[in-house]
Amino acid sequence: MKENLRPGGRSARVQASVHKAVRELLAEMSRTDVTIPLIAGKAGVTPSTIYRRWGDLQELLADVAVERLRPDMQPIDAGSGKADLEAWAEQYAEEMSSGPGREMIRDVLAAQTGENACKCCEYTRQQIVVIADRAKVRGEIFPEVDLVMDQLVAPIMYRILFGDVPDSARVRDLVTRVMSAGGRA
Amino acid sequence: MKENLRPGGRSARVQASVHKAVRELLAEMSRTDVTIPLIAGKAGVTPSTIYRRWGDLQELLADVAVERLRPDMQPIDAGSGKADLEAWAEQYAEEMSSGPGREMIRDVLAAQTGENACKCCEYTRQQIVVIADRAKVRGEIFPEVDLVMDQLVAPIMYRILFGDVPDSARVRDLVTRVMSAGGRA
């Protein structure tokens, strides 16, 4: 794979217009009504182009979803590691358990390629790393990033995926627990 | 929904033969090659029957997957709460991270109906409850079931879903942590 995605390339243009078409269609109709011929029409390409590049609708949706799941900013600085983590976790839980959030996660996980799911996990991890680094610079005690992934991110995501939306109180509990459980310099 | 599934009913027969056909087809070919007409042919029904009952392939696969994810036995008794949990968690992680295991989870999560995912989570929870009850009968200290779900099951599942297969050592660490973290009578 050569990943011919230089800004001016034809591949890049096609990808951009197809992604844009998907985002617009998802915004204006139900996910189950979106089809590849529809996307192709809106994007100004032929369906066969999409089939050849993405294989099927599932993969295309996963591709678009993972892009939308990329954080668009650093976690806000709330003054301390715990406050940072609390603020971040609440926002994360809220975004991910919203209708569109759940659909994006589903799209990412439903794709055959595990690659997109990895990316998605990596984005989250990076956010935690930023918070952890900030805490370390302040000289605070902060748990290992892996511990936060296991004890905070994983439970939030598990509940969202398996039917039970976590509320703010529970998220705060999780934060408190992870902060007291594995702290170290 | 009336759930006309008495053993002798026609609905029950159709469901059984369709499920069986799906299981057999999944065993002998790739998931992406399985189609509804194929299943219908093998099950001895017409495709329209399947479309009307399940809606699409995704829902049917989810239906079959959740059935296969139902535990077929109680967690083994290894002598103590911690040993029970360790044995159970290792087996769970292994089954779920195997190729077929991952596919079943994906199928369940990819379906639009969250119902199947809930069931799946409930099955797991029940297994933990059994282990917890057994520990309590023995007079042992054992953590709350919710805590075990958050700190053991969720991390295992998160890693499986988002690309990183947990090995035995990590599973044991998780068990140790949850046993020491939240123990109570």
Place this chain on the structure above:
DNA sequence: GCCATTAACGCAAAGAATTTGCCTTTGCGA
């Protein structure tokens, strides 16, 4: 036990999506 009711299925035709072969265009490097 028999008949009316209704939900589910089979069949087949119509409609929509997917695959594929072949040709053209585009971007890249010699």
Place this chain on the structure above:
DNA sequence: TCGCAAAGGCAAATTCTTTGCGTTAATGGC
């Protein structure tokens, strides 16, 4: 500039999905 290789357009063939209508099987009242 030219040739090469990768990607896209087009259209035909195939396959899947939807739907209307008639039939069958299970259920409940009598």
